[in-house]
Amino acid sequence: MDEAVRSLSETRATIAAARSVVVKIGSSALTSMESGIDLRALNALADAIEARMRAGSDVVVVSSGAVGAGIAPLGLTKRPRDLATKQAAASVGQLALAHAWGTSFARYGRTVGQVLLTADDIARRTQHRNAQSTLDRLRALGAVAIVNENDTVATTELRFGDNDRLAAMVAHLVGADALVLLSDVDGLYDGDPRKGGATLIPEVTSPEDLDGVVAGSGGALGTGGMASKLSAARLAADSGVPVLLAAATDAAAALTGAAVGTAFAARPTRLSARKFWVRHAADTRGGLHLDAGAVRAVVDRRRSLLPAGITGIDGRFYGGDVVSLLGPDGAAVARGVVAYDSVELGEMLGRSTVELPSELQRPVVHADDLVPL
Numbered sequence: 001m002d003e004a005v006r007s008l009s010e011t012r013a014t015i016a017a018a019r020s021v022v023v024k025i026g027s028s029a030l031t032s033m034e035s036g037i038d039l040r041a042l043n044a045l046a047d048a049i050e051a052r053m054r055a056g057s058d059v060v061v062v063s064s065g066a067v068g069a070g071i072a073p074l075g076l077t078k079r080p081r082d083l084a085t086k087q088a089a090a091s092v093g094q095l096a097l098a099h100a101w102g103t104s105f106a107r108y109g110r111t112v113g114q115v116l117l118t119a120d121d122i123a124r125r126t127q128h129r130n131a132q133s134t135l136d137r138l139r140a141l142g143a144v145a146i147v148n149e150n151d152t153v154a155t156t157e158l159r160f161g162d163n164d165r166l167a168a169m170v171a172h173l174v175g176a177d178a179l180v181l182l183s184d185v186d187g188l189y190d191g192d193p194r195k196g197g198a199t200l201i202p203e204v205t206s207p208e209d210l211d212g213v214v215a216g217s218g219g220a221l222g223t224g225g226m227a228s229k230l231s232a233a234r235l236a237a238d239s240g241v242p243v244l245l246a247a248a249t250d251a252a253a254a255l256t257g258a259a260v261g262t263a264f265a266a267r268p269t270r271l272s273a274r275k276f277w278v279r280h281a282a283d284t285r286g287g288l289h290l291d292a293g294a295v296r297a298v299v300d301r302r303r304s305l306l307p308a309g310i311t312g313i314d315g316r317f318y319g320g321d322v323v324s325l326l327g328p329d330g331a332a333v334a335r336g337v338v339a340y341d342s343v344e345l346g347e348m349l350g351r352s353t354v355e356l357p358s359e360l361q362r363p364v365v366h367a368d369d370l371v372p373l
């Protein structure tokens, strides 16, 4: 058997057998501008998800569509572009969307729980743990989590960017074995299929498989188009989670292992959940300049960062924020969760740990919270 074919079946077999699956559904598959939520499509998705759960998998749903579902009730005629109107539409639509999922799963006596997250929830340790335990407990109680970005409080700088990325993050957060991205297109093509002449790519096993692929923008309701799906699929696959990208209308087939869509093979080892968040946290809040010895300690020897090796600070940050660690030439060498506020840290620079009062003797960035780039 040739390598690509063997790998194709391995990836698909892993997705088909996954114990824990995150299923993301795009706005374009769930909503329309004129009539909001497409209940038929939503019921068919709930049917496929319920069947997978009854077959023994835990499923977390990431559902887009809040903005799309809020357009018609507010009398708008197109997807709003400005943040305030988008947030208003999301606040109307989120309610309708949660209700629709609740009603649909109630047909099976299944309860749903709504989980709205922002990038900040993922970047900060306490919120990250709380989100994780909420999702875990919902699963343990047999309920389906319906996750979306908390659009009404997320700001432009803080946004995940799109729900494909949120889904990749959630897949890592819950330790999922597979991520299924469902859209209005039946997989990745080598060019925008709306332009014609494009060919479906059934399998992506290495970056070379994407050479020459043009991932274009999405439809009127979608946010990031194929480019965001591709980058989310690569993010998940790079961190150890295989991905299937398929049409929402093929949900039943996609969730039962049929050969539909595009499968992305996962890297064999996965980053620890914590390190994943540090590496992919939405934004860094500042930078720490390191001397050459500190760079060697944190990058080569994987040690914690101590104040003695820090020569300067950029920006204003608080304990728990993700910051960049910069080498003597100013290039980023790592990312990490800083233990102190920038003001507090300013007083500690260059000092050896033993000179500091006991409450300031924790490392500035603990090795467990530090990811070399």
Ligand SMILES: Nc1ncnc2c1ncn2[C@@H]1O[C@H](COP(=O)(O)OP(=O)(O)O)[C@@H](O)[C@H]1O
Pocket: 025, 026, 027, 028, 029, 064, 182, 183, 184, 185, 187, 188, 189, 190, 191, 192, 193, 194, 213, 214, 215, 216, 217, 218, 219, 220, 221, 222, 223, 224, 225, 226, 227
């Ligand atoms: N190379 C490509 N392969 C597949 N689809 C593509 C490609 N380039 C652009 N697209 C478009 O991306 C759209 C899906 O993105 P989007 O509208 O954001 O979906 P969703 O709402 O599901 O997130 C498809 O409808 C398709 O027309």
Ligand SMILES: N[C@@H](CCC(=O)OP(=O)(O)O)C(=O)O
Pocket: 025, 026, 027, 028, 063, 064, 065, 066, 067, 068, 090, 148, 149, 151, 161, 162, 163, 164, 218, 221, 222, 223, 224, 225
């Ligand atoms: N939180 C937004 C999601 C926007 C989004 O990413 O949409 P999509 O590209 O359709 O997955 C909403 O619910 O409308």
